[in-house]
Amino acid sequence: METNQALHDFLLQKAEVLTEDWYNTLNQHDVSGVYAAQDKEIINHLKAQNYEFNKYMPQLFILDRDQFFNNINGWIIGIGRDPHHLETPTHEIIREFMRVREQYLDFLEEFIFQHGAAISRELENEWKRLLIEVFDEIIYKVTEEKSNQLNKKIDQQRTVINELSSPLIQLSNERALLPLVGNIDTERATAILENTLKNCTEENIDVLYIDLSGVYLVDTMVAHQIFQLIDSLQLIGVSSTVVGIRPEIAQTAVQLGVDFRNVTTTATLSQAMAGQSF
DSSP: OHHHHHHHHHHHHTHHHHHHHHHHTOOTTSOOGGGGOOOHHHHHHHHHHHHHHHHHGGGGGTSOHHHHHHHHHHHHHHHHHOHHHHTSOHHHHHHHHHHHHHHHHHHHHHHHHHHGGGSOHHHHHHHHHHHHHHHHHHHHHHHHHHHHHHHHHHHHHHHHHHHHTSOOEEOSTTEEEEEEESOOOHHHHHHHHHHHHHHHHHTTOSEEEEEEEEOOOOOHHHHHHHHHHHHHHHHTTOEEEEEOOOHHHHHHHHHHTOOOTTSOEESSHHHHHHTOOO
């Protein structure tokens, strides 16, 4: 234990040197994201993150593994959620962890050389194995947290896109238009159903025109979602008319056995509005 404490103290004293050497050896021509930053504030923050890591790492040799990760977990989450690291390619983050690991292995060799025969080959191998395994686990945890954050961001963006891609346009006399454009997959169709029902209820809509003139592809699942939307609208007291079914869509619907006979349809929005009694 005394030797482990000595190693801890040795590495802790090297924390600042480790940070400066690491940053000064960054290849500015072969990095991007946070590692290529020119802004002094970002650079100083990056160095501070690395220095904090170097303050934690020596604890690996005086604490058990669970205690160590309990202490450093906040740092790991912080890096995984850091906006600048989120914009940095994951392979570059992994590469920099590997470079830092080499720094630690070099200093470990220096410490072992200084203490000579006092450190057995068995203890030396144990330290190296522990260092490599813990670095691997830290890399895994950081990249996992980063992946989770990016997936959340993608989900949020997808939600916004789905909301924007199914806008409810208020007309007059408690009527509204739902213009749909582009291909509609099952996920988008589900979002359209949910958003439309919610918006119709909030805006007190009585009549809704569903404009499909900008839709080029409909499969049986999407057609089913459209029928489900019409049925759901009816349940909340909203009458609906499907407008502008394109010829190719009508032909596809017939081939798929989709029956629009019980659905009110018109060729154009003006026809739909003209046929509506107020």
